[in-house]
Amino acid sequence: MELLNLAGIAGVYTLMLVILIAAVAMVTLRSLFHSALALAAVLIGIAGIYLTLQADFLAMIQILIYVGAVMTLIIFAVMLTEHLSHQTVRQNNRQSPLAIAGICAFLFCLTGVIVRTPWPLQPQNQTATITAMELGKAFMGQYVFAFELISVFLIAALIGAIVIARKDK
């Protein structure tokens, strides 16, 4: 049992490492299509991270919405504009060294803050599995106004997207 536990922890860290490698590949790969595929790998890996955090419903939503819908949209957009990203066209601007320096400083500060902050841990939450039913009760109870607002927002955004992308007559 102890060995199984240890293997599970090693698996989670391996998953995190794989996600980070895929994310680095995503921002550095030249071809935007390969970059989109690396994003799909990152999103599936994050669904796995949700599973380790006992958020089963969220993992399913992640696969459905991101890997199913958002990735399809992105790959469509990449293909529609593909002939622009020819091998000779530079894909990055010239700010890369400056960006790396700034981001390393940012990450250093953030890690220091994360390690030093005394988080008020609630041990009873650690084993609680949130089912879809509890999420639904939260949506229909405490967060009902935000829930209705986000549905109106989604409709507005989708109609707006169609109006913007449609051909003018």
Added chain:
Amino acid sequence: MMIPLEHYLIFAATLFAIGIYGALIRRNIIGILISIELMLNAVNVNLVAFSRSTSLAPETGQVFAIFVIAVAAASVAVGLAIVIALYRVRKSVYTEDIHLLKW
């Protein structure tokens, strides 16, 4: 199986930093949008990790994460629609060619 909260937070911070890097250095607008999706996902990991460890009602973080996913889906739909419209008008998807609102 217990992973400390700090490790999830550091993982999400690194993912967020990689997303910022991609958004800063890409010339292609679609590349920038992809990087923004990565940043939103890093924030979601943070929300879920916090809701499991420190929140009083353990479902709060997941509710927020679902809201973030909905807003991300809307943003990518509108963003890609703008990219397609710009491509039709300007025949370009590179940031320095699109300076209509810049002076």
